Amino acid sequence: MNSSVIADNSIVLENLKTDEMIEFIQKLVRINSVYDPEVENANEAEVAQFIYEFLEQEGFEVHLDEVVPGRPNVIAIFTGSEEGKTLLFEGHTDVVSAGDIEKWDYNPFGAEIVNVDGKDRMFGRGTNDTKGNVGAMIYATKAIKDSDVPLKGKIKLCIPVDEEGLMIGIKDFIRKGWADDVDAGIICEPEEKNLCLVQKGALRLGITINGKMSHGAMPLTGNNPVWGVGKVITELRKLENAEKDRLGKHEYLGWPSITPTTIQTPIKGVAQINVVPTDAYMTLDIRTVPGQNHDALVNQVQGILDRLMEQYPSGDDKFYATLEIIDNRPVVECDIDEPIVKALAKAYTEVMGSEPIYNGVPGATDGTFLTAWRNIPVVVTGAGDREVPHQVNEWCEIDDLIETAKMYTLAALNFLNGN
Incomplete structure (x- = not known):
């Protein structure tokens, strides 16, 4: 690395205001952005507006782009001094429910900083997943802008809604053309700063099983769909085991899975202990690894239903079921030789003083659709223990957030300026 690059990088890191960043993250966490369709104004609007106003005040080109009423994406752009590539940083505004608040030791929306075993931790919903990383990516980009060093190309910030749901925010971002000029993306999620190059697929299915209502004392006068549920689950377990035997355990993603969830x-109507129900509905959360084809899996599940319908065509154990696809997110991968991977790997070494750890995401992220729909290479990385998201007493270490912000900063410089 030549001396001018080292000097520029040092100038930028000096402009990374980490104390301000931590205060900014606290403000984000203190804004409740749990989406609840049953509660008025329970959505991401307030935190999105706060971020929009901050970025506008800081001199970014910034857009508040409504996806559905009350749920806007925030999109900000910083354009460098020369023509070049476009790098996307992406992190979502929504958080999952805090659940039973009485089980928390800290206010889930308090962003309290507590020293635990010699390390300062910020506690609260979203500290880990992923408001901490949203703050890190914003302040990394702000440091580059404020330093006024030469930059080729542009940095685009996508801060969407609904990552925890059906990912309507990132889908809207792509459909409206915001991703058309993006050359690579960094998805800012809690991955212990591991560079995650592959993400599990997610296939969500719903199965409706029809029966006939009757008195619980006279079940033979009806047709109990619950027995059908049991038959389906038994067959699905066989399919899951067959897929595990066929594919083995993936180096980064572990085992494929087929999980009945509801x-x-x-x-x-009302469920009653003395009534055979009319019907039943079950959902499947299928998580896939490379080597699995979602269309083939849907056909296999449909095949199970078809065989059961043929095996039990009539009588009090008649089986009839229909299948629906609720959501379909394919497995996506990023080659280790992609420039964005090299830029992040170099940044990791510069910040941490060691070689990066490569890994995979056990679930899907918004980055899934950037790759699947637009073939954009993405790496998922960020601050936060990988096992903490969605838990009571969610937390993230302050040092981890600072290291991540530095890594994001240098990765952007490495990627755009070709360092």
């Missing part, structure tokens, strides 16, 4: 019976 069972509702009856679908409408």
